[in-house]
Amino acid sequence: MTTVSEKLLTRAEETGTPGPAEPPDRAVPLLSLRGVRIADGSDGREIVHGVSFELTPGKVVGIVGESGSGKTLTCRAALGILPPHFEVTGGSVEIEGTDISTLTPTRWTALRGATISAVFQDPASYLNPSLRIGRQIAEVVRVKKGLGRRAARERVLALLRAVHLRDPELVHDQYPFELSGGMLQRVLIAAAIAADPRILVADEATTALDVTVQAEILDLLADLRERAGLALVVVSHDLAVVAQLCDEVLVMRRGEVVEQGPTRAVLDDPRHDYTRLLISEHEQYGLEKFLGRPGEES
Numbered sequence: 001m002t003t004v005s006e007k008l009l010t011r012a013e014e015t016g017t018p019g020p021a022e023p024p025d026r027a028v029p030l031l032s033l034r035g036v037r038i039a040d041g042s043d044g045r046e047i048v049h050g051v052s053f054e055l056t057p058g059k060v061v062g063i064v065g066e067s068g069s070g071k072t073l074t075c076r077a078a079l080g081i082l083p084p085h086f087e088v089t090g091g092s093v094e095i096e097g098t099d100i101s102t103l104t105p106t107r108w109t110a111l112r113g114a115t116i117s118a119v120f121q122d123p124a125s126y127l128n129p130s131l132r133i134g135r136q137i138a139e140v141v142r143v144k145k146g147l148g149r150r151a152a153r154e155r156v157l158a159l160l161r162a163v164h165l166r167d168p169e170l171v172h173d174q175y176p177f178e179l180s181g182g183m184l185q186r187v188l189i190a191a192a193i194a195a196d197p198r199i200l201v202a203d204e205a206t207t208a209l210d211v212t213v214q215a216e217i218l219d220l221l222a223d224l225r226e227r228a229g230l231a232l233v234v235v236s237h238d239l240a241v242v243a244q245l246c247d248e249v250l251v252m253r254r255g256e257v258v259e260q261g262p263t264r265a266v267l268d269d270p271r272h273d274y275t276r277l278l279i280s281e282h283e284q285y286g287l288e289k290f291l292g293r294p295g296e297e298s
């Protein structure tokens with residue numbers, strides 16, 4: 001009998017993306033969340049009721065769950081960028097062994113981009129509308145990697161190529177409003193990996209992309225994971241993405257982790273009714289996709 005993860009991986013192979021590979025040295029924890037609780041300080045309501053996972057080099061952890069279940073807040077807590085009023089009220093987050101609650105703003109500035117980086121949805125809100133694309137990414141590599149102007153330009157063009165933007169030279173000189181949503185999302189991914197981070201948090205980072213471009217980006221992330229030991233937190237509603245990329249998966253519902261474990265085990269032998277529901281919904285949604293919804297312009 002074909003298992004769910006095999007079926008999902010077959011779809012991945014059809015779109016040309018690799019399955020999980022044996023990652024490099026797994027000894028050093030890069031990111032640890034232990035029993036993280038998050039509350040809305042304005043009314044004291046607890047929104048996330050305890051999330052734990054550990055990322056070592058090359059490891060990929062996926063978070064799935066319904067809208068509003070606390071996936072994004074969990075990612076933001078790990079990055080030290082919770083929205084106003086929200087706070088971590090229990091547990092701890094450590095980056096390379098340091099509790100992030102002890103980090104000074106200067107230390108955070110040094111860590112962001114170079115050690116931990118992120119891509120969220122809604123790319124337009126993360127880019128400066130009045131600066132050309134090339135300059136925005138060049139700033140990251142000049143500050144974080146200490147590259148001179150010429151070397152920075154070369155690196156930016158290489159990054160734009162790596163995220164499969166068709167005409168990197170042109171995109172380099174364009175402003176955000178000149179690009180489609182899918183192109184902007186790829187620009188953000190390029191910026192997020194520009195300083196060779198050790199951890200990348202990808203929150204629905206490929207959702208807005210059409211299937212082929214998504215496959216290319218996942219391929220790129222899998223390659224960075226294999227070659228550079230990039231560790232990833234992947235939030236996705238697409239179980240096919242989770243199946244092909246993640247070693248471990250957390251299933252969240254209403255701020256609670258209802259199931260957590262090795263991806264194959266969770267997808268092939270789900271213990272919780274909610275996980276079963278997600279899998280059956282996904283199968284219906286997958287069918288819808290095959291019936292031909294037009295993909296977004298890339």
Ligand SMILES: Nc1ncnc2c1ncn2[C@@H]1O[C@H](COP(=O)(O)OP(=O)(O)OP(=O)(O)O)[C@@H](O)[C@H]1O
Pocket residue numbers: 047065066067068069070071072073074083084
């Ligand atoms: N900036 C904010 N202001 C007010 N409430 C927020 C904010 N961010 C999140 N919340 C609330 O916290 C809860 C968890 O939100 P979160 O964004 O983490 O969910 P999610 O699982 O990522 O959902 P989605 O899949 O829709 O992105 C939701 O009920 C949401 O309404």
